Amino acid sequence: MTTLSTHTTPSGYLLPSIHSAPPFFTQQPNPITQAVVCEQWTKLILSYARFKKLFVLRVEDAETLGGDWDEILRNERINRKLSAPHLSSIISTMVTKNLAAYEPPKQTRSVLLYWRQPEEWAEVLHKWVSTTGQLNTILTFLDITEPPIESPLTNLPTSLLKKAIAILAKTNRAQLFGIADGEGVRFFASK
Amino acid sequence: MHRLGGVGLAAFDRHEQSKRSFAELSSELSHSQIENLQAELTQFRSALAHFATTHRDSIKSDPSFRHAFQQMCSSIGVDPLAGPRKGGWWAEMLGLGDWHYELGVQIVDVCVSTRERNGGLIEMTELIRLVSMLRGVQGGIITDDDFTRSIKTLQPLGAGYEVVHIGGRKMVRSVVKELDEDQNTVLAVAQDAGGRVVEEMLVNRKGWTHDRARTALENMLLRDGLCWLDDQDEQHGRAYWVPSVMKWDV
Structure with a gap:
């Protein structure tokens, strides 16, 4: 049986076990399942941002290698990464829930994260x-x-x-x- | 010869008298029998109460003792789980009914909180693991058998709590949803493969057509929420993962 276990990144952040589940990186076609996936991603993003004191997340972060967010947006151990459209959809949900705000306003590629309101x-x-x-x-x-x-x-x-x-x-x-x-x-x- | 019954009027009196004596005697006898029975019952009760108080803790904490006790109960036709309403003197003395209800509540807790990610189907060992974590160390060891009993007590709720056998493994279902045969097969295949299923596995191993395999998988994905999609699968591009047979280290 595959055991999904937690993992400590080189920077010392403890990744939750769901991060080692391959389907976690796919945008789910079932809306109920996707809500779970999105909620888990939101938690992960905010907790990692707090850990590393990161304030800005961009859709491009899903595509650029070597950025601040590599440790969570990618999982080299299972060869999965979050796609830019999926990240964009997570970001938009976070803005709806007031856990982030588009910054600058009137665009949807970059947000200010509210790990503290x-x-x-x-x-x-x-x-x-x-x-x-x-x-x-x-x-x-x-x-x-x-x-x-x-x-x-x-x-x-x-x-x-x-x-x-x-x-x-x-x-x-x-x-x-x-x-x-x-x-x-x-x-x-x-x- | 003077017959006891005699004839004539005096015989009636005698007859009446003996009838009365018999009645007295019988009521005396039944009275003493009842007294005897009551005494025995009191003794039985106090013996049970003694048993209950001395063994309550081991019944609750020792799974093999609990199992033996439950077997003993069923052999003498006593249901230790009969709730407080149904003459639950037993349950009251032992607190065993409560113990099982409490376990039931914890089972519901875990089933409901994991339902979104596993679609309402969880493997028994995983359920036991999560409930044990919830109970902490003092909760003692709980067995498969205890879970099966507790899940039975949940049946009147009509929420669909049931133990189902899939691919030789026990799984607990917490939604009112019948699994059809194809879904059972998919779950069994997923179990063998650590959670991952692709169309080809069903075609190769079960002789299904691609259409049948795709329909079964897509139904589980879209309609039932029993599996998650992985569109980055190295071999097939599209793989289905069944979270209820994956082990979560949360």
Whole structure:
């Protein structure tokens, strides 16, 4: 009997056993089965993204060898790979479920992954600002996404950062304004 | 000679009197018999209660003991699984009815949670493995026999829970769906091949026509959700995988 077992990738990520099932890489003609396949892929993509701190997934990632996503979009041990149309359909389902957003908008080839929802990022951001004693100071986006000491926000895409700031602004915990060379933001303590 | 019954009026009195005495005697006798029986029953009950309390834990934890106990019960015509309603004094004393219901609930749990990926058909060994994982170490060892019994208790639910034999293996079906003969054959072939079936296997091994093989496989794929498609198969391009006979290390 074929045993589908878990596998640890060179980067240390533990692949679920379903990843060693050959039909997992095929878009299923039965809609109920495909829903299962898609759900499993969604879980896998988000968990891998969180593990490797990846924020962007492109349909092309299914076709390019040597990319960030090779470890999960391909399985060399059973010689299977996810096809671009299949990945595109998974991505579209993820967007419908608000687990990803097309970025830039008005195209469907690339998404921003929400392994943390923008609301969660807003809290992470506010917590980081207050614990590092930067409340009430003016920060640039670069100060936040490329801090001297690595933080959970390091490399956060600007679009996601803007969404998080917008969420904080609604509760008066952040204020966005133009500065000499771009945009600046100031955070305030929670009331 | 003076006959006991006698003749004349006095005989009636005597007759009545003896009748009364007999009646007294008989009621006395039956009274003592009932008392005896009650005493025996009490003794039997207390013996059973004693048995139940001393062996309850081993019945629940030791599969061979449980099997022997169940055989003993069936030989004396007692159903230890008779629920609390059906005179389940036994069940109450042993908690065995509950034990089986509990197992039944866990079986349903596993069947339902794996249904989407296996189409409502799961191999017995796999079911046992998953239920055992659910119960944890303290659950003790559970056998094939226990599962078969528990699945029987699930039958009144009408959800189709049944043990079916496919290709010499026991499988548990959890959907109201009759498997036709062709599907049984496909499942048996898949079992031998570790889950993978292609048209050619059915043509070569079972002498089917390509049409028959394709129809059976496509029905299982599209209509029943019993198998998954693999369109990257190295040899045939299109292979069908039956998840219920694949072993999932989840």
